[in-house]
Amino acid sequence: MTDPGFQPQEYVVNDVFDTRVSKSRRMYVKEYKKIGEGAFGTVVEAMVAEVDENGQQKENPFGPFAIKRVLAQTEYKCRELEILRLVIHPNIVRLRYFFDRKSRTDGKIYQNLTMECLPSNLQNEIKYYRGSRYTIPYPHMKAYTFQLARAMMYLHGFSISHRDIKPSNILVDPSKVKLKICDFGSAKQLEPNAPSVSYICSRYYRAPELIVGCTVYTTKIDIWGLGCVIAEMFLGKPIFQGLTSELQLKEISKLLGPPPNTFFFKSNPQYHGNMFSTKLFTCSVQERFKLIFCNSPDDVIDLLLKVLVYDPEFRATAASVLVHPFFDELKESNFHVYPRGSSEPLRMDLYDFSEVELNFMGDLKQKLLSRP
Numbered sequence: 241m242t243d244p245g246f247q248p249q250e251y252v253v254n255d256v257f258d259t260r261v262s263k264s265r266r267m268y269v270k271e272y273k274k275i276g277e278g279a280f281g282t283v284v285e286a287m288v289a290e291v292d293e294n295g296q297q298k299e300n301p302f303g304p305f306a307i308k309r310v311l312a313q314t315e316y317k318c319r320e321l322e323i324l325r326l327v328i329h330p331n332i333v334r335l336r337y338f339f340d341r342k343s344r345t346d347g348k349i350y351q352n353l354t355m356e357c358l359p360s361n362l363q364n365e366i367k368y369y370r371g372s373r374y375t376i377p378y379p380h381m382k383a384y385t386f387q388l389a390r391a392m393m394y395l396h397g398f399s400i401s402h403r404d405i406k407p408s409n410i411l412v413d414p415s416k417v418k419l420k421i422c423d424f425g426s427a428k429q430l431e432p433n434a435p436s437v438s439y440i441c442s443r444y445y446r447a448p449e450l451i452v453g454c455t456v457y458t459t460k461i462d463i464w465g466l467g468c469v470i471a472e473m474f475l476g477k478p479i480f481q482g483l484t485s486e487l488q489l490k491e492i493s494k495l496l497g498p499p500p501n502t503f504f505f506k507s508n509p510q511y512h513g514n515m516f517s518t519k520l521f522t523c524s525v526q527e528r529f530k531l532i533f534c535n536s537p538d539d540v541i542d543l544l545l546k547v548l549v550y551d552p553e554f555r556a557t558a559a560s561v562l563v564h565p566f567f568d569e570l571k572e573s574n575f576h577v578y579p580r581g582s583s584e585p586l587r588m589d590l591y592d593f594s595e596v597e598l599n600f601m602g603d604l605k606q607k608l609l610s611r612p
C-alpha cells in the first residue's frame with residue numbers, strides 16, 4: 241500500500257515490552273511504510289533496534305515488523321493485546337513487542353502492537369490469480385486451508401473466537417505457502433451460554449446465526465468464515481455478497497436453500513426479519529453445490545457441505561475439518577508445492593503438531609496422525 245500522506249518516522253521509546261523475554265527495553269523504531277488501514281488502526285512496516293542508556297543503538301536495526309497502532313485504553317483493544325500475548329502458534333501472527341506512545345499529531349496515547357510481518361494476505365493472493373484468470377494453485381489452497389483450520393483448532397481449544405475471519409485478516413507468505421491469522425481486534429474468549437454482541441464479523445463472512453441476531457453463539461461462527469474463505473479461493477470472489485445484512489441471508493439461501501424454522505428458533509426466537517422461506521432452486525443442496533463449484537473436486541465440495549451448515553450444532557468443528565480426506569495428500573511424505581515464480585519444489589510438513597494441539601484434537605488425534 242502506498243499512501244502519499246504517510247510520513248516515515250524514527251523515534252526512541254523507553255518502555256518497549258519484549259514478549260519473548262518478558263522484559264522492557266529501550267528501543268529505536270524506524271517506520272518506513274504504511275501497509276494497512278482498518279476501522280480501528282493503522283499498520284506500518286518498521287525496523288527496530290535495542291538502544292543503550294546513552295541513546296546509542298546496541299545493534300543494527302532488524303525486522304521487518306508490522307506495527308498496529310490503535311487508540312490505547314479501550315477495553316476492546318486491551319483484549320487484542322491479551323489474546324495475542326496468550327496465543328503462540330505457527331499459524332497465528334506472533335506479537336514480538338508492544339508499547340504505548342503519544343501521537344505528535346493529536347496528542348493521544350496509542351498502543352503499538354509490534355508483530356512479525358508477512359508480505360501479503362489471502363485477499364491480495366486471490367485477487368492476483370483472479371487478475372490472470374486463474375485460481376490459487378490447488379495444492380496451495382489445500383496447504384492454506386489446513387493451516388487456517390489448524391490455527392482455528394488451537395484458538396477454539398482455548399474457547400477463543402476470532403470473530404472476524406476474512407481473507408484480508410489472513411496473512412500469507414506466497415514464497416513459502418505459509419499462512420498466519422492476524423487482527424485479533426474482535427477476538428473474544430467465549431464462555432458457555434454467556435451473551436456476546438452479534439454485530440461482529442464482516443458482512444460477507446458472517447455466520448447465519450449472527451445475521452439473525454444470535455447472542456449466545458459459539459466458536460462455530462469462525463468455521464462459517466472458514467467455509468466462506470475456502471469457497472472464495474475456489475471461486476475467485478466472495479461466495480455470499482449480500483447488499484445488506486438481511487440480504488446476506490438471502491444470498492446464503494441461494495446455495496443452502498431456505499433456513500429451517502428450527503434455525504431461527506434456536507438462534508434468536510425474537511427474530512422478526514425476512515426468513516427467506518421460498519426455495520430459490522429446484523435441485524438438491526448437493527447438486528446446487530456441484531453446480532456452483534463446477535470446476536472443483538468432489539472432496540472439497542464434501543468439505544464445504546460439512547462447513548457451510550445453517551445450524552452451528554451440526555457445522556463441522558476445526559478438529560473434524562483437519563481430518564477430512566481433502567487433506568490426505570498433505571500427509572504424504574513427499575508432499576511439496578511450487579511457490580509462485582519458483583521451479584524448485586518446496587517440501588512442506590504441516591503435521592508438526594504440539595502436545596497442546598494434540599490434546600485439543602481429543603478423539604480425532606489418532607485419525608489426524610494416521611498416514612494413508
Ligand SMILES: Nc1ncnc2c1ncn2[C@@H]1O[C@H](COP(=O)(O)OP(=O)(O)OP(=O)(O)O)[C@@H](O)[C@H]1O
Binds near residue numbers: 278283308409
Ligand atoms: N503482521 C502483519 N504483517 C503484514 N500485514 C499486516 C499485519 N497485520 C496487519 N496487516 C495488514 O494490515 C491490515 C489491517 O490490519 P488489521 O486487520 O489488524 O487492522 P484493523 O484496523 O482491525 O482492520 P479491519 O478494520 O480491516 O479489520 C490487514 O488486513 C493486513 O493486510
